[in-house]
Amino acid sequence: MSVVDSPATRRPNDPGRSQQNRVPGHAAPKRRRRGSGRTPWLLALPALLLIAGLLGYPLVRMVVLSFQNMRLRELLSGRTPPWVGFDQYTRVLSDSVFWAVVGRTVAFTVVSVLISVFFGLGIALLMRRVSRGVRLFMVVAMMFVWALPQLVAAQIFRWMTDSDFGVVNYLIDKLPGVNYQNHSWFVNPWQGWSVITTLVVWAGIPFLAITLNAGLTQVPKELLEAATVDGATPWQSLRNITLPILKPLIMIVTTLSVIWNFGLFTQAWVLRDGHPEPQFQTLATYSYTQAFGQSRYSLGSAIAVITVLLMLGVMIFYIKQMFRIGEVD
Amino acid sequence: MVAPTASPAPASTVPVRPRRARTDDGVITVGRSRTGTILANTAGVVFSVLMLFPVYWVLNTAFKPADEVLALDPTFWPTSPTLDNFVSAFKAPLFLKDMLNGVIVTLLAVAGALVVGFLGALSIARFSFYGRKAIILVVLVVQLIPFLSLLIPLFLMLQSADLTNSLIGVSITYLVLILPYTVWTLRGFISGIPRELDEAAMIDGCTRGQVFWRIILPLTGPGLVATSVYGFIQAWNEFIIINTLNSPDKQNLMAWLLQNQTTRGTAWGPLMAGAIITSIPVVIFFLIIQRNIATGLTAGAVKG
Numbered sequence: 001m002s003v004v005d006s007p008a009t010r011r012p013n014d015p016g017r018s019q020q021n022r023v024p025g026h027a028a029p030k031r032r033r034r035g036s037g038r039t040p041w042l043l044a045l046p047a048l049l050l051i052a053g054l055l056g057y058p059l060v061r062m063v064v065l066s067f068q069n070m071r072l073r074e075l076l077s078g079r080t081p082p083w084v085g086f087d088q089y090t091r092v093l094s095d096s097v098f099w100a101v102v103g104r105t106v107a108f109t110v111v112s113v114l115i116s117v118f119f120g121l122g123i124a125l126l127m128r129r130v131s132r133g134v135r136l137f138m139v140v141a142m143m144f145v146w147a148l149p150q151l152v153a154a155q156i157f158r159w160m161t162d163s164d165f166g167v168v169n170y171l172i173d174k175l176p177g178v179n180y181q182n183h184s185w186f187v188n189p190w191q192g193w194s195v196i197t198t199l200v201v202w203a204g205i206p207f208l209a210i211t212l213n214a215g216l217t218q219v220p221k222e223l224l225e226a227a228t229v230d231g232a233t234p235w236q237s238l239r240n241i242t243l244p245i246l247k248p249l250i251m252i253v254t255t256l257s258v259i260w261n262f263g264l265f266t267q268a269w270v271l272r273d274g275h276p277e278p279q280f281q282t283l284a285t286y287s288y289t290q291a292f293g294q295s296r297y298s299l300g301s302a303i304a305v306i307t308v309l310l311m312l313g314v315m316i317f318y319i320k321q322m323f324r325i326g327e328v329d
Numbered sequence: 330m331v332a333p334t335a336s337p338a339p340a341s342t343v344p345v346r347p348r349r350a351r352t353d354d355g356v357i358t359v360g361r362s363r364t365g366t367i368l369a370n371t372a373g374v375v376f377s378v379l380m381l382f383p384v385y386w387v388l389n390t391a392f393k394p395a396d397e398v399l400a401l402d403p404t405f406w407p408t409s410p411t412l413d414n415f416v417s418a419f420k421a422p423l424f425l426k427d428m429l430n431g432v433i434v435t436l437l438a439v440a441g442a443l444v445v446g447f448l449g450a451l452s453i454a455r456f457s458f459y460g461r462k463a464i465i466l467v468v469l470v471v472q473l474i475p476f477l478s479l480l481i482p483l484f485l486m487l488q489s490a491d492l493t494n495s496l497i498g499v500s501i502t503y504l505v506l507i508l509p510y511t512v513w514t515l516r517g518f519i520s521g522i523p524r525e526l527d528e529a530a531m532i533d534g535c536t537r538g539q540v541f542w543r544i545i546l547p548l549t550g551p552g553l554v555a556t557s558v559y560g561f562i563q564a565w566n567e568f569i570i571i572n573t574l575n576s577p578d579k580q581n582l583m584a585w586l587l588q589n590q591t592t593r594g595t596a597w598g599p600l601m602a603g604a605i606i607t608s609i610p611v612v613i614f615f616l617i618i619q620r621n622i623a624t625g626l627t628a629g630a631v632k633g
Contacts, residue, residue, distance in 0.1 A: 050508060
């Protein structure tokens with residue numbers, strides 16, 4: 001039904017109904033006012049209430065909890081846990097295990113993001129160079145990897161690196177002079193982390209490569225051709241034309257990768273059978289195990305608060321970028 | 330009145346989606362050697378094969394008979410393909426129950442997020458009012474809070490409300506998990522509808538309500554589909570929350586896959602078959618809407 005043929009005579013019947021449907025329980029008679037008035041707030045109200053109640057309040061509660069001492073006893077009895085001030089933080093921050101976890105998480109994030117973005121950019125550039133059919137094959141391959149649920153991907157890697165029947169051991173064992181039968185990948189933390197990093201990079205490349213490739217199509221063809229005619233080497237064109245134009249996009253995908261990889265949980269959790277050894281703990285798994293494994297809910301909260309604080313700079317950067325975009329329309 | 334869902338959305342009239350990148354635009358042909366192209370093609374094929382290897386390996390494993398799965402010399406093609414692993418996955422305790430749970434929880438969460446999120450998106454996309462920026466900021470900020478860190482207080486809250494070990498509690502949690510993204514994405518789709526359409530309709534005598542039902546809702550159709558599919562994927566893939574809040578008979582398939590591994594000695598064949606069954610809806614949905622996911626995350630980062 002087109003817009004034009006809705007006659008004014010309909011107004012007495014329809015609008016009230018529509019209004020009711022729009023905001024359940026708030027059939028406001030103010031609708032005819034051209035300005036905004038209460039309507040936008042009423043529309044946003046359900047969303048805001050849910051966000052406030054189930055994201056905002058828990059956030060506050062998390063901070064409060066970190067200043068208390070909530071253990072299993074308080075959980076079962078429902079009593080208010082005792083206040084302990086900064087005790088949880090002192091305990092966490094003076095624990096060398098915690099600092100090892102922080103260092104590990106940061107190191108993993110830096111290494112995995114650098115490798116992912118490097119390969120993502122490389123693949124994106126490669127996609128501009130290959131023939132049409134090969135490009136399609138690359139996109140299809142990456143789509144399948146991207147679509148796989150994290151947990152499934154992690155299970156596949158756990159199976160491939162199984163010490164007895166894993167295909168990775170079988171293939172490496174084929175190399176002359178190498179004995180990898182029954183090799184366990186998670187005895188040596190360096191090897192274990194290289195499996196986790198491979199998994200994260202493998203799963204992360206599709207997003208990076210496909211997004212960056214889309215960005216590359218925006219680089220003006222004329223600029224690159226002119227540079228080539230003027231005798232610029234491909235490397236010079238890349239450094240001086242492509243990368244500067246691509247920079248905002250690279251920044252944003254890098255930021256997202258940092259946020260995601262810093263919160264690494266699933267991969268470490270699944271590859272270590274739900275019981276990560278100390279050398280495979282990240283901030284996310286550490287907080288989780290303290291809270292739900294050891295019933296130290298307050299200690300877990302304190303670790304979560306510290307995690308969020310550590311991420312704050314990156315998050316603010318991302319929000320600034322997105323807010324700038326949000327302002328445009 | 331036309332039911333909004335039944336009316337086909339004339340997507341072509343409105344530039345709702347960001348501009349698509351044509352694959353062949355801007356490909357540089359000046360100064361390219363033949364051997365270079367051959368090298369690049371080889372690299373591209375090798376890369377794709379490496380990327381696909383784990384996917385191939387899970388399929389290969391799932392269709393093998395049990396004795397071939399646990400062979401010291403693995404076969405790279407199932408010599409006698411069988412559906413045994415899929416049958417035993419379906420027969421495994423709780424598999425069907427957890428599948429049903431997953432469907433219920435996901436649908437409840439997506440439906441709720443869509444209704445609530447659409448109203449919120451309408452508010453920030455179509456009205457200018459004091460506080461709009463604050464709402465946008467809130468929507469953006471909450472997307473970045475690592476949800477896992479909120480799990481401790483959420484667990485305690487749901488515990489005191491007697492909503493742990495219930496599908497309702499998890500549904501509400503998932504709803505809130507996908508709500509910020511829903512608001513943000515739908516806002517983009519609604520902003521893509523020219524305001525002139527609204528104004529023309531109002532001049533012709535439509536009320537704001539009629540504008541909503543006859544213009545905004547039908548034209549946001551594709552956006553609603555894309556957003557709900559993304560929400561579906563998020564909720565369907567989640568397992569940490571449901572695994573923490575609920576006992577195994579109230580969990581979903583992802584959590585089932587996780588539980589399955591902690592029992593002594595993993596049954597790899599059925600596990601891989603279960604993983605495939607669990608992934609199929611996600612992979613299909615994902616392939617349908619992938620463009621929207623990519624653009625939603627980075628929209629506007631490149632000035633076209």
